[in-house]
Amino acid sequence: MTNLSPAFKESLEPLLLAIADDELIMGHRHSEWTGWAPHIEEDIAFSSIAQDEIGHANLFYTLLSGVIDKSPDEIALARQSSEYRHAIICERPNRDWAYTLARHFLYDTAERIRLESLRASAYKPLADVADKLLREERYHELHAEAWFSRLSSGPMEGRHELTVALSEALSDAIGLFEIIDSEQVALEYSILPESNEDLLQKFLSDASERIESYGLPFQLSPSESEGEFLATSSGEMIEGSDEQAAAPPAIAEAEGKWQVTGEFAGMGGRRGKHSPEFDELWDDLTKTYREEPTATW
């Protein structure tokens, strides 16, 4: 990796870190269903998906370790909670089955959109990995789709729960496409073949089309995602108008399509702004490492 120019490296780092952290934190939340899922097949499914995602995180941390000269474990576990760059949707507690499935659907849709794009990355190791991961990720999406199909054709209660959960998860899902540090440089080098803004638009078209195909009585309520109070990693709430944590753009339906309206200022996950729930997750995730950083397994 020594032949990479400093500017190239500098734009690669935040990109790899954001993707790796998304996978690690999402994988951690999924793993919390181990032993607690509604039935044994789902227990195994979420445990298996968690194992995939954490394995993917490890791979991205390994790519990054070649760029910044730190071990994958060190990158993954030796940071303060405010140094994590995953989107806030990944850290939200599992809450209930409907929210878990709604987020699972949106997250894995977003991940496919991102990986499909990264197959064209000028950074060959990243393009190779994207190609490989897409094959594995397909199973995650098929799993989420099977549940959407089942719940959307089932009794009203399940449809309703899923619809409510989707509306909530969707405003967070936008944060997966928050602009990353040095994004412009990553675009210039074609490390990132498409901007997060373009990927977001693709994500919205893809997700909305599929959600509508299930006939879910889904309605967007754009006002809900505007001017909300946003959480910071320190636990204090700051107003959405604050420069440090501007509100995410709203989503509205126009010409039968979901569109992002307004400026995309991001929700803060990519800038290390997280919810108080992340501090608890971080404590759990990094406890063993912090007690014995030099331990080998």
Add this chain to the structure above:
Amino acid sequence: MVTRTSISRQEVYDVLSGVADPEIPAISVVDLGIIEDVEIEENRVKVTCLPTFVGCPALDAIREDIENALEGVGAEPEVEFVYQPPWTSDRITAKGKRKLEEYGLAPPTGRSPAGPTRLTLLAPAKCPYCGSRETVLESPFGPTQCRAISYCRSCRNPFEQFKVV
């Protein structure tokens, strides 16, 4: 341990054919199709492998098993995992598929140049116990990342199948 100055390609493949997959011991790493390349320079052997699943916890065990086997015949081994080309279930050899079936694990249900699709997922696997095609996929997730769970309507046994990847 024997020390030697050279080793033939055939000998390396013979050794690798004796290295079993740690999670499915019925099949060798060669028949599983994870050996992408072997480079030999005198007694130094570099084996390039493709992981079946990226998060597979058996990768370190596979690396160690290959190294130990090659050291056993006096070679100096080096094992590297790469992601391009991606490993796909199409790489399992015909012999490997037979071994899987004998082991009680249905081989992948189809070929997959572009990875798994809804069609490959819904294609009924052949029951490894009674040979029936009257089977249905119960869950695409099983005891390891590479296995799914199916059910045979003929002999009423649940069974595992290797995923199409």
